[in-house]
Amino acid sequence: MNLPVEWLNALLGFVLTLAIFSYLLGDNPLFRLTIHLFVGVSSGYIAAVIFRQVWLHQLFQPLLNPQTDVLLRAWLLFSLLLAVFLLTKISPRLGSIGTPAAAILSGIAAGLMITGAVQGTLIPQLQATAAAFDPSRPLDTWLDGLILLLGAISTLAYFHFGADQSLRRRWWIRVLASSGLIFLGLTLGALFAALYSSTLTALIERLDTLISFFLR
């Protein structure tokens, strides 16, 4: 019993992989069919997982639990109401009811974005740049730190948007930006190679699976 299931499963994967690889020859009905099947299954799966995780586990279960505190229950009911408001967005007529809920979501996003940018990136990266200049560290880290500092500064300067009347940036910004260009080019090249490495591994894994299916 177990073997046919495994075999059928592997066959399904094999067929779908071939259908996707058929895109190499160009867009074709088999590819499109596979894509639609995939989009349907993945979206349905994710929607259901989210529904279970958010609505069932975090709303309905505590609400239906008799041990839940009254205050918490009221809060949950209020949250439920808010979520239902947002759900009305599916209707063009009732959609405006959901606007406050969408606004709350945007507000939370704004708060998280701002704190995330400042506390998650700006300050930590500043600290990391400064860390190389720790007096207790050896001299070669200082040299690396200097290069890091120059790279970060010049790359930042590269993106300066303001310009004068002739739509050119000031000469010293241009000079700094051109050194930023060097760092940018090197970084993008390295990221490209790394990305290729990842996609290559995915391709190897897929082809390995196909071979395993044949050798089975």
Added chain:
Amino acid sequence: MILNLISLFIIVFAALLLFTFRLLQRKHAPRFRPIPAFQQFQRALNLSIEEGKQVHLSLGRGHPLMLQGAAGFASLGMLRHVAELTAAGDRPPLVTAGEGALILLAQDTMQSAYRAAMAEELYHPLTARLGGLSPMAYASSLLPAFGEKHTSAHVLMGNFGAEVLLLGEAAQRNHAFFVAASDDLSAQAALFTLAPHPLFGEELFAAGAYLSRDPAHQASLSVQDVLRWLLILALLVSPLFKFLGVF
């Protein structure tokens, strides 16, 4: 605690700066360096309106509650501009996203843009569509759109990962105009090789100021420049902080 205070100071300072710049720039519009991708985008937009064709706008898959959500919000600003321009056109723009919240906000944005263009009756909620809920599902669901003859320009701005390559490659296969920007660095590296006019780094966030010429967005971009130099200054003195033991 001290980091919280520094963060608070930065945020309040930046907010005040934005407010001040917005007031100042009502009189004097700032100038920005030209970015070819935006010029091409504007051109493609005008062309598609002229030809009565559709513009496909992809807002990415930035989760609203992640940092990547910012890219989605930035692309919503751009959507507003495009929707206003194309509201009375022959074909409404096709808007796609890989995240439910983005679709929801895109619908609101489009509706208000149509309202502003006095064409609210032409608005249909399904012009903003969810491609799929996973990145690959999203990207692959868009592939058929790249073969559509009536779509003349594809604008992919927002949070995309490596999957954006699929879309760029599809655009090239179909000889369609496309401009793409992502806040993801891997995607930027990939797009550098594919896009005719690549956009890097924070240029994605400048889309609103460059395209809509909205004073608020221009002020925001100017603030970004001011903050940039303050940050550079902070980077320069950061070794000193290290010596002093602040960090």
Added chain:
Amino acid sequence: MDEIICQQCGHTNPMDAVFCQRCGALLPPSRPATDQLAPTLRAGEEPQKKSTSELEPLLPAWLREMRKGEESPPAPKEEKSAPPPPPSSQPSVAPEAEEEEIPEWLKELGILSSGPRKAQSVSFSEKEGKEEESAAPQEGWSKDLGPLSAPGSVANAFETGPSASAEPEAEASSMLFSADELPAWLRGEAQSAAPAAEEPVPDWLKAFAEEPPAPAAPAQPAVPAAEEPVPDWLKAFAEEPPAPAAPAQPAVPAAEEPAPDWLKAFAEETPGTTQASQPPSTPAVIGTSGAGEEDLSSLLEMEIPDWLAGISAEATSSQPAAEKTPALEAAELPAWVQAMRPIEAILSSEVEGAASLEEEKEGPLAGLRGVLPRAPETLPYIRPRTYSVRLNVTQDHQAHVQLLEQLIAAESQPRPRQATPAQKSGLFGYWLIAILLLAAILLPLFGGTQMTAMPALTPRGTWQFIESFNALPASPTILLVLDYEMSTSGEMEALLLPPLRHLTSIKQAHLAFIALNPLMSTMDERLLEALHVAQPQMPLPESVNLGYLPGGLSALPLFASNPTFAASPEARARWERSPFQRVKTLSDFDCVVLVTDNAESARLWIEQTNSLKYNTLLMVSSARSAPMLSPYFHSGQAKGMIAGLNDAAAYEQMSGLSGLARRYRDAYSAGLLLALGAGGIGALWGLLIRRNSKPQEGA
């Protein structure tokens, strides 16, 4: 220019076309002035400004002087110099103007219909606007009366009249009267107006454009006429039987509007001028539609009644406001002023309606034509004029116009069709690369080759990863954060299996899985299954799946303070029964392993939970996110790091295991080298093509 470009759809039409062949819109005459003006005129759009300063030097000297004269003196002075009513003002300009050479455009006037004349009316209103701005930008309507009475302006207004009133006919014939038919004075006047028309938007209009509120009411009336050469309603209007053709009528509103102050003075001071002005006005009347000069003379000769002298700036200035709020006006103004309003409003362009206007038979307005609206239905058509000045063409718009012109020009040029061969060669290259890559991967995989050497040195990250695992206490609680997409699961499993095998073989570890991606919520099963396949003899570690953490960044603090935040009730129950029960917060885990292919979310995970001071944070990173994450390892925030297949191979070698990293290694190497080779050859090929194409371009 032998083609006319439609302003509606951009279609190129033959010179003689009256309507666009594509969209049916009425085409403008092929005059430069209209070419530049008309395209920007469209109802409902915002005014645009256009810089025409560069055209300034092209103006005839006399016009520049005249303009200076018009612009520089303050309004009162103009009023003094311009007391004569419109017709009489023309001779005062004409003698000078006649001495100038007749411009080309005037010779061509015969082929023009209403276009150029409308342009004149536009320029007229522009002047008005300018005056308005220079004198008193916000004071509105009454101040504008001054400029109106300036000789050129009034004459313009007058000149606009006949041409506009003749539009219905003009639509058919496209020609009203030739330059030859023009009386001398009119030619002179036309000359004076023409340069202004040829210069689409003078500098002063730019300034004018920058002041949105001011142009709203008085400055704009003429523009809709220019935009829609012959509106439908006007056609219908002209066809109405009772409407007598009375082209001289336009003079009435023109005179009526500036009248209050200067007309009275004029009547008292220079009555002779009025009479002298009559004969010149007659030819115009005849030339257009032959209405009686009596109308004019009766108007001009009549004694100005007291009530007319009493019309103060106050009354007139209230009218623009009244246009906005008719109800208010109705309450405040006498009925006859209300009756005058539309006529004043249509001053410059609504003379088209003159043909249908009736002469008043009694009352103080006796003898005046069209003072009172004949039918209420004409009113709605007046409204759009109040916001339709649209000559404010910015540099952006000019750039767009240029772009459009270039596009149209480019469209008409034949281009060699090279797309198909390029596409074929492109696809050929794509297929070639695909075949080579597939072959490069399949051969080592099929052959099971092991040609490549294993890493000679273990990377520092991998080494420290192993060390960190070795340093864990007995029966450690380990959290595996699955933060990767399904698409990279192949790579991530190859990277994660060696440490998992290491864990189970050495320690009796307890694993908890949390997924940051819904598709990963059940991947713990897949990993454990792979682990079981890799070493079937070893018992699987005890594990709990904490589910998928919804809500992105916002859920992180929630999870950090309560790791079972997202878990199902069953998982929670199992959690409580396992050694995990002592784990209350994220920092209680002995070790957290972040398995990620997403540099951004991994970065945030590290930054946001940094303050929790975990016991040990380790990273398993996809190759693509490694460049962004390695600084966190080097800064010490992560104790160890496995990044990419090479590190996994080093791990396997270090632990004496054989796994996927070793199996994939040759194919991986071949794929990378193929990319290097193909990329290098492609780059050189591209350079070569560029080098060859440059001389060709030069030739």
Added chain:
Amino acid sequence: MRLLAAVLAVLVAVLVLAGTLIPLPALVAIRFLLLQWGVLLAGTAALVGFYNLLAVHWRNLRKGGLQTLYSFILLLAALATFILVLLFGSDSPLIHTWLVLGIIRPVEASLMGLLSITLIYALARLTRRRLDLLTVLFLLSAFFFLLAMAPLPFQIPLLSDFLAPWLQNVLVTAGARGLLLGIALGVLTAGLRLLLAVDRPYGGK
């Protein structure tokens, strides 16, 4: 309604910020509750998006031709999966084996694999598309790291053991840090525009 929405958004953003930066217990508690709302609303938004997907393809059913078939397949797959997962849970062996490992994983991984071909092809054509200093540096860097990553039958001294890690940890990190800082500035100003209600994607300007 729109004004109310703007006020709500600003208020919520300020509360989240305050709860993060000012360690007053009340503010922290409010932030905690708001974050719970965030989780709930983001999840609900995903469900609204899912409905949107279904609605679009429901409409496509009338298009005729192959598109009807595609849309039908998608609708069927989506609804069936949704109901099955809802009923049995995502960790049910049936769902895990057939839907996740049988359909989702092969397709996702294959699409990812396809990208490697696209990447090589794009790299090979880069100089034909564009040739400037940035392109040259990009190519040099990409080639260097491809070589450094490639396992070879022999070892190139210092290349993958010393030079590549150093370059990655210093030069690449420097550029990446500049990029990240710049993006953070963009995120900060985008967030501030929301905070100050300059951008109101929820219905206003």
